[in-house]
Amino acid sequence: MAASASSLLAAPASSSCGAISPQLPRGAPAAASVASPSRHSCYLLRASPSRRHRSRFVANAAPTMQPPAESRVSTVVDVDLGDRSYPIYIGAGLLDEPDLLQRHVHGKRVLVVTNTTVAPLYLDKVTWALTHNNLNVSVESVILPDGEKYKNMDTLMKVFDKAVESRFDRRCTFVALGGGVIGDMCGFAAAAFLRGVNFIQIPTTLMAQVDSSVGGKTGINHPLGKNLIGAFYQPQCVLIDTNTLNTLPDRELASGIAEVVKYGLIRDAPFFEWQEKNMPKLLAREPNALAYAIKRSCENKAEVVAQDEKESGLRATLNLGHTFGHAIETGTGYGAWLHGEAVAAGTVMATDMSHRLGWIDDSIRKRVVDILKQAKLPIAPPETMTVEKFKNIMASCKPKGRGRRN
Amino acid sequence: MAASASSLLAAPASSSCGAISPQLPRGAPAAASVASPSRHSCYLLRASPSRRHRSRFVANAAPTMQPPAESRVSTVVDVDLGDRSYPIYIGAGLLDEPDLLQRHVHGKRVLVVTNTTVAPLYLDKVTWALTHNNLNVSVESVILPDGEKYKNMDTLMKVFDKAVESRFDRRCTFVALGGGVIGDMCGFAAAAFLRGVNFIQIPTTLMAQVDSSVGGKTGINHPLGKNLIGAFYQPQCVLIDTNTLNTLPDRELASGIAEVVKYGLIRDAPFFEWQEKNMPKLLAREPNALAYAIKRSCENKAEVVAQDEKESGLRATLNLGHTFGHAIETGTGYGAWLHGEAVAAGTVMATDMSHRLGWIDDSIRKRVVDILKQAKLPIAPPETMTVEKFKNIMASCKPKGRGRRN
Structure with a gap:
């Protein structure tokens, strides 16, 4: 079942940030009033019981999207963005289904971008899923240091270095295997390498699965602020294997x-x-x-x-x-x-x-x-x-x- | 008068590069046969007299595009890219017409990106053109070292540093003032800063005026190859003041x-x-x-x-x-x-x-x-x-x- 999206409890504030305070409406939830962001820099909660906002239904929770008969996919959420639309697959054991991943690979060469924590846990499995019964695809990987403090230009350059040294051309696919930091960096690298190559998200943290892997915001931090350098760049698909949460601290x-x-x-x-x-x-x-x-x-x-x-x-x-x-x-x-x-x-x-x-x-x-x-x-x-x-x-x-x- | 675009003398080759050789058709020009780039990495000349290729007319050379009555604009070429369309103004003394530039500025803050060669020649003039009779706009500038060897990530970071340190928000405009290197770097910085801000090209070399400022290819070099990192990102306008060629070596x-x-x-x-x-x-x-x-x-x-x-x-x-x-x-x-x-x-x-x-x-x-x-x-x-x-x-x-x- 899709989210109702008819009940909104929060909205941007019509002032700048500074003060603080709250209260949640009892009974029927309140609707949002969304003001122009050009005047607002801080998003606060507002109860507006007089207005109810019903969104157009675009998130579509179909039980399957042409998966194999034995698929473990429990849900597909479609992100509707015209020619940049893509599915989010959600289910336990999806990395055991090579077909699901392989159908979204473009070209014959894949670069998996991951980190020192995730690589020992899932890199072999993902490589298997990409290549099983599929001799056409070769997989390279780049393993970055783990953590938000590495989400910077120096680390991003390691992805470009690997892709250039491996002589990747435009017909390739970058795969982000990890949490939000990996997804943001791999996504920005995919957006910028040769001015844009194909890209798949395999988020392995709850944060990445519910937020950062969805929606196409990619980028890196500047020493003076988060996510100040990046691109809006949508993946081919997001594959959420909920089993990966078993190893999450x-x-x-x-x-x-x-x-x-x-x-x-x-x-x-x-x-x-x-x-x-x-x-x-x-x-x-x-x-x-x-x-x-x-x-x-x-x-x-x-x-x-x-x-x-x-x-x-x-x-x-x-x-x-x-x-x-x-x-x-x-x-x-x-x-x-x-x-x-x-x-x-x-x-x-x-x-x-x-x-x-x-x-x-x-x-x-x-x-x-x-x-x-x-x-x-x-x-x-x-x-x-x-x-x-x-x-x-x-x-x-x-x-x-x-x-x-x- | 617009280019005829009905006469094509060159086409991609249907082989990889290695050998060499030429010949130009006499009399009626030959048409191009454009093959899929996925099979071809090198673009050669081919005479194909049996086919004539007439392109859809999209470049539109109107004498003016709502310029002021006294405008020196001699030509406007429109680049037709749907909601990313923009005009190229071509004329002598266009930098003496503040209105022309100012109508394409978004927001109140402008960052002029230029280099050590061009800044002494034209930075004051451009700053004047941006601010003349226009108290709403403030101009910052970043002056980069001059030359292709500086078209790299380290130099690009200086643009981000300046924009972040100056507390620019999304409602700002980056202006590229210089040759192709400046245009490519400023354009990529505009594409990536806060995931995309407005951008104007003022090319001051013939190379930039006839080629690199037009078409939205932006980016930087990697030590192993040119333009390997970048974005397709279109400017608001290209302003070509042909007087700037007077100072070109x-x-x-x-x-x-x-x-x-x-x-x-x-x-x-x-x-x-x-x-x-x-x-x-x-x-x-x-x-x-x-x-x-x-x-x-x-x-x-x-x-x-x-x-x-x-x-x-x-x-x-x-x-x-x-x-x-x-x-x-x-x-x-x-x-x-x-x-x-x-x-x-x-x-x-x-x-x-x-x-x-x-x-x-x-x-x-x-x-x-x-x-x-x-x-x-x-x-x-x-x-x-x-x-x-x-x-x-x-x-x-x-x-x-x-x-x-x-």
């Missing part, structure tokens, strides 16, 4: 849950309520609960991205908690806090600011804090992040409104 | 002429014949001759690009002489030979190969050599470029066929 799992919570808050109240009841199952890695949370998250994100691929308006709602969150990541040094940890604290700050502005009542603030606490996520920034530090970082690294190219 | 002027000759060879025989008669005027910088050569070159390029923006076929004809030329540039070290010098020698090699393959007769080869000699351009590669060296470089750095994204 608890802290990484919780980090991904921060984004799952976000979807509930910004546009899917029934999903938020489901999370409030099922958080223990998610933390215990109950397979069906995880699969459902991933599916519903992807549906929500696919719907938003299909309506606003390049963030001219609606897509900016996905940034709830990210303005403060990015400042925390930048201010504490990339990697000290996981992305989802920073987003969790940022979400509480945004919720608090919404409350102080009188847009939501205190019960929402409390429910947000409670669910993040349940997920063992931080609900406040580190003490080193003073108000002054927040203001300085947020002034320098926050992209505001977009121009013609939206 | 002779060698740079000749370099640009190599690309002018190319358009004649690949698709515009009357233009080639005009060049044969008017080369002395071009070398003497006779303003009307230069303006005509620029206009006709832009028309030819605009037509090709509008039909094949991302080089899935036809656009590859623009690479005549470039496979050998890029190898010369890579093999001799970026900057030792100017791009047009390498292309000139590469064009003779490609022509020679075409002749050896029996596709064109010797008279064409002679006319190609003669016109390049007239322009004081090299007609052979340096002795250090052995056959072995050519083969090694061409095997490693030549992008071949493209995939879905065309």
